[in-house]
Amino acid sequence: MTDDAHPALDSIAERLGDRLTFPGDPRWNAVRSPWNLAIDQHPVAVAAPGDLDDLRALLAAARADGLQLAVQPSGHGASGTLDGTVLVRTAAFDRLEVDVEGPVARIGAGVRMGGVLEALAGTGLVAMSGTSGVVNATALTLAGGHSWFARSLGFASSSLRAVELLTADGRHRWLRDADDPELLWALRGAGGAFGVVTAIEIDLHPAPVLTGGRILFESTDAAPVFRATRREHLALMVAMAGLVPLLWWLLGLLKGSAPLVDSLVTSLSLAAQWLLNRRVLENWVWWIIVDLISIPLYASRGLPLIAALYVVFLALCVQGWVRWRALVAAEPVRAAA
Numbered sequence: 263m264t265d266d267a268h269p270a271l272d273s274i275a276e277r278l279g280d281r282l283t284f285p286g287d288p289r290w291n292a293v294r295s296p297w298n299l300a301i302d303q304h305p306v307a308v309a310a311p312g313d314l315d316d317l318r319a320l321l322a323a324a325r326a327d328g329l330q331l332a333v334q335p336s337g338h339g340a341s342g343t344l345d346g347t348v349l350v351r352t353a354a355f356d357r358l359e360v361d362v363e364g365p366v367a368r369i370g371a372g373v374r375m376g377g378v379l380e381a382l383a384g385t386g387l388v389a390m391s392g393t394s395g396v397v398n399a400t401a402l403t404l405a406g407g408h409s410w411f412a413r414s415l416g417f418a419s420s421s422l423r424a425v426e427l428l429t430a431d432g433r434h435r436w437l438r439d440a441d442d443p444e445l446l447w448a449l450r451g452a453g454g455a456f457g458v459v460t461a462i463e464i465d466l467h468p469a470p471v472l473t474g475g476r477i478l479f480e481s482t483d484a485a486p487v488f489r490a491t492r493r494e495h496l497a498l499m500v501a502m503a504g505l506v507p508l509l510w511w512l513l514g515l516l517k518g519s520a521p522l523v524d525s526l527v528t529s530l531s532l533a534a535q536w537l538l539n540r541r542v543l544e545n546w547v548w549w550i551i552v553d554l555i556s557i558p559l560y561a562s563r564g565l566p567l568i569a570a571l572y573v574v575f576l577a578l579c580v581q582g583w584v585r586w587r588a589l590v591a592a593e594p595v596r597a598a599a
């Protein structure tokens with residue numbers, strides 16, 4: 263309970279039960295903290311309304327007590343102290359509908375962007391997601407939202423078709439451009455300054471052909487990930503078998519002599535490596551063998567720079583190989599491959 267300064271809020275405490283937390287509660291620090299722990303926020307209370315009726319009751323109580331509401335699904339974008347404010351968590355608004363014909367998605371205010379992308383897997387469609395799957399989809403979109411696909415499709419807020427909004431006067435409705443173009447314009451970037459959004463409807467887009475990117479995974483998952491990407495790994499090896507010798511040869515041309523023989527030896531050794539490669543983890547071993555052959559070869563032909571590069575490369579390979587051994591010890595990949 264709060265002190266007597268917030269009687270209306272106290273009066274709905276029984277209705278909301280565990281979903282309304284006040285300072286002094288053992289859970290207080292956990293519920294008030296944002297994702298961004300650098301921000302130390304001290305709201306009057308933290309509410310996690312279970313449905314629209316809870317939310318309406320909360321809004322009415324906050325108004326009666328002269329308090330503000332701040333919607334903060336997870337607190338990635340937390341920025342202030344929240345004095346005189348009731349913090350609202352939207353996790354219960356977790357409805358998610360995908361219409362692949364639209365193609366649109368209706369997303370509850372508690373849904374994370376990662377959840378939207380998971381629902382779209384296999385449909386050939388994407389939502390305008392940012393870099394992190396745990397950022398809330400509504401918050402990202404209302405804040406403008408810089409997506410992976412921003413350069414071709416604009417900001418995430420440009421894909422916002424409609425919002426389901428609870429305004430300070432207690433009205434709750436879906437709004438589109440035709441209903442209130444200025445409000446929709448403001449919601450596309452100005453965040454939650456105009457009411458509590460309980461759901462959004464966004465355009466979905468055909469998934470682009472990916473030509474680059476990054477894969478992040480736990481180091482303990484490295485072995486299965488590399489098993490799954492074995493083909494790509496081999497393609498890279500083939501490309502290197504062609505490119506590396508070509509570079510060597512061009513370097514030689516610049517120096518005035520073209521070490522074509524060395525280029526061909528490198529090419530052949532890489533090609534042999536690729537042919538002999540049966541399992542991706544063995545790459546390290548082949549790299550090491552190739553290096554051990556190449557270093558004296560280049561050194562004896564008076565190419566100290568290339569020989570030195572191979573020494574560095576060898577050191578990296580040995581280091582990689584040692585790491586792989588540790589990973590394989592943790593999970594017996596060879597047995598499973």
Ligand SMILES: Cc1cc2nc3c(=O)[nH]c(=O)nc-3n(C[C@H](O)[C@H](O)[C@H](O)COP(=O)(O)OP(=O)(O)OC[C@H]3O[C@@H](n4cnc5c(N)ncnc54)[C@H](O)[C@@H]3O)c2cc1C
Pocket residue numbers: 332333334335336337338339340352371391392393394396397398400401402404405406407408409453454455457458459460
């Ligand atoms: C790790 C990380 C990665 C990020 N990546 C990207 C990225 O790739 N692209 C990008 O554009 N941004 C990115 N951001 C910024 C992030 O998208 C914004 O800060 C976003 O607003 C965070 O949403 P949230 O729910 O997680 O944060 P919160 O702090 O919980 O919410 C942020 C604000 O959104 C408003 N809001 C949220 N939900 C509602 C609602 N239902 N009704 C009314 N208002 C609401 C409120 O004003 C609230 O203060 C990233 C942030 C982090 C920390």
